[in-house]
Amino acid sequence: MAKKFKRSYKFAIKTSLYITLVLSVVLAGFAYFTSGFIPGPFLAFIFITYLVCFFIIQYRVEHFIYKRIKKIYDNVSLLDSTTLKPSQVTTDMATLTREVEKFTKDKKLEIDTLKVREAYRKEFMGNVSHELKTPLFTVQGYILTLLDGAMKDKAVRKKYLQRASKGVERLIYIVRDLDMITKLEAGDLHLEEEDFNIVELVQGSFDLLEMKASKKNITLTFDIDYDEPIWVNADRDRIQQVLTNLIVNSIKYGKEDGTTEVSIENLIKNKVIVRVTDNGEGIEKENLPRVFERFYRVDKSGSRKEGGSGLGLSIVKHIIEAHNEKIYVESVFGVGSEFSFTLEKSKNIPEINTEI
Structure with missing residues (x-):
């Protein structure tokens, strides 16, 4: 009141x-x-x-x-x-009426916000349950089959144990990503900022994911030849994770014989913007506001054929925001998507030793 x-x-x-x-x-x-x-x-x-x-x-x-x-x-x-x-x-009843109406509107807004949060909580819990349930039941199925007598066959035993191991790895992957998001949201994840060459880091991500891209004949490339290094200040390992997640996503949802292109441009005096562009499936307009939500999947069929924890883009967003930077997404369905994020330029450019 x-x-x-x-x-x-x-x-x-x-x-x-x-x-x-x-x-x-x-x-x-x-x-x-x-x-x-x-x-x-x-x-x-x-x-x-x-x-x-x-x-x-x-x-x-x-x-x-x-x-x-x-x-x-x-x-x-x-x-x-x-x-x-x-x-x-x-x-003055007019004043009283306005005050009560204002108070009621504020309370209604609070209730609506709580309802949205409750709906999000329910959806999140359902997603966590689904993500954990699939690999758990898979592991349980293989182990029960082995216990029922299949382990006597060496070939079957090895195959089922390998598949169970993959299910456990997926569980560990999901739990690890959830733990990272929790730390990022709580501010417990310490960033070790340093000066590094972002061009070199992108090339390292290309080299790391080259084999994965080759399975779909997707080309990983820069938009131009970067002959000079571009120095930025950030947590190198976390930005490596951001680049890896974005490039992996572009490969997952990219078209056969497609291209994933990375560009690094000056944004303002002390900022650069890194763009990861693909010519893949694209994202429908109504799904764009939710792509960074935990476990949110554009594919409504719930297919898990591409694997992953469903937390990659959420982690990317949290890491970039932990650096006090911004991340953006633009996409045209059926044409492709572009994810971009800003980074601060290095204030002191490291000296390069040119001696032979």
Whole structure:
């Protein structure tokens, strides 16, 4: 409830005036017929009557409104009557109405926010359950099959143990990513910032993922030849993880014989922007606002053929925001996607030893 109210005396002034006029007319008529009209006492009576009526009416109206509004506060669970004080009461009902409406709107906004959070919590818990359930049941199925007698066959035993091992690896992968996101959100993940050449880091990511890209004949390339190093200041290992996740995503959802292109451009005086562009499936417009949510998948079929924990883009977003930088996504469905993020340039460019 707001503390500032406009106190109004209009009702008390007008009502007191009406009462005084009526009493004055009655008294004047009585004095006229009894021949006892004396101007001095008559005017004093009018003045005193008006003042007494004004103060009584003002006090009673305020007390009446306060009691009624407090009762409303007590009866409506959204309102807290402890925030209402007699000194805040006004006889201006328009002001009271605006204040109560404003208070109610604020509470409704809080409730709507809580509902959104509750829906998100339920969806998140469902996603976690689904992601963990699949590999757990897979591992359980292979182990139970082995215990039922399949382990006597060496070939089957080895194959099932290998598959169970992959299921365990997937569980570890999901738990590790969840742990990282938790640390990032809690601010417990310490960033070790240093100066490094972002061009070299991107090339290292290309080399690391070259075999994965070759399975779909996807070319990993720069937009131009970067002959000179571009020095940035950030946590090298975390930015490596960001690049790896973005490039892996471009390969997962890229088309056969496609291209993943990385460009590094000056944004402002002390910033560069790194763009990872592909000509793959693209993302539908309605899905763009949610691509960085944990476990959110654009593929509504829920297919897990591409693997992954469903946490990659969420981790990317958290790492970039931990650097106090921004990440963006643009996509045209059926044409391709572009993920970009900013980094701070190095203030002190390391010296390069050119001696042979």
